Amino acid sequence: MGAQLFVVATPIGHLDDISYRAINVLKSVNIIAAEDTRTSAQLLKHFNIQTPLTACHDHNESNKITQLIQRLQNGEDMALISDAGTPLISDPGFKLVRAAQEHNIRVIPVPGACAAIAALSAVGLPSDRFSFEGFLPSKQSQRLLALHKLKDETQTMIIYEAPHRIVACLKDMAEVFGAERPVGFAREITKTFETIKKMTLGELAVFVESDHNQQKGEIVLVIGGAAEEKDLEQEKLDQLLTRLLQDLSVKAASQLAADLTGIKKKVAYQRALELTQHNEES
Known part of the structure; x- marks a missing residue:
């Protein structure tokens, strides 16, 4: 089996959120491509991981891909990590993963934290x-x-x-x-x-x-989403109509609801009828 590129998620804050598998992968690969080697060095030190680091970030990823792919083709397993969380999610790594796929190098996700x-x-x-x-x-x-x-x-x-x-x-x-x-x-x-x-x-x-x-x-x-906002508006209308219907007729309650909310009286009237029918059935 040829070399593999592991896309490894790391903690976004609490170090206990790293997985056993992530630690084992980071220890077993030949090299780790990291967004910021200084930040990642602290993580590796905490878990006594001594694998060498190389920088792979927004400013050098394009120029470094050839070198990293060559190492993979030479049989070196590699892990890709970001400063925190899952690589590629608003973090570098997309260009490397794409290049690996294009060169038929197996890419293996090691899932974990994602903000x-x-x-x-x-x-x-x-x-x-x-x-x-x-x-x-x-x-x-x-x-x-x-x-x-x-x-x-x-x-x-x-x-x-x-x-x-x-x-x-x-x-x-x-x-x-x-x-x-x-x-x-x-x-x-x-x-x-x-x-x-x-x-x-x-x-x-x-x-x-x-x-x-x-x-x-x-x-x-x-x-x-916009639908969620509409759901809230509907919930507020239902609450208002339910209260008004305790003291007013459907016609009066819908008229007052329309005046207070700005919705069309026809819409308020239809909803008031539905609420009244529902209450009668229950």
Whole structure:
């Protein structure tokens, strides 16, 4: 069997999150291609892994691929790691993995921590369909353009954001998606000052801007899709109509609900009829 390229996930904070398999692979390969050798050296030292490191990051990956592929073709097993989490997920490694596939070198994933999936699992937003959008553009004009393209997406969206841009980003999201759009906020996952919240974009923008500590560290935003926002609006309408129907007729309750929410009276009337029928049946 020829040499193999292992794509190895490493902890995103808590070192105990590394797998036994990941440790064994990192110890057994001939060389480890790392995003930052200084950062990875600390991880290897902690687990007494003495495998040599070589740098493979955004600035040198294209130029280094030939050398790394040559080593693989010469029979050296190699592991690819990033500073934290799963390589290629907003981290370097794609070009190396693609080149390995093109040269018929077996690529083996060693799964583990991923900030995007960890955040999605904990914030309580729909997870049956989601998209990973990575980092938004740093310039506001380009960021607003990107957000407008995502505005009507119905699946949950996962976005990474830098701490020095988080306040501006949240304000732009609230402006484009609406302040009532639900959002999960996951900061410093698995670390000492881990913060996981779920609220609306408007509330989160205020929360983060008012607490400078929330503007530090690794941040993941999980934004509810457009359908989720509609579900919340429907839930609020149902709550209002249910309360009004306790004291008013269907016609009066739907008229008042339409006046208070701005929705069409016909829509409110139809929903009031449905709620009344449901209550009678139950």
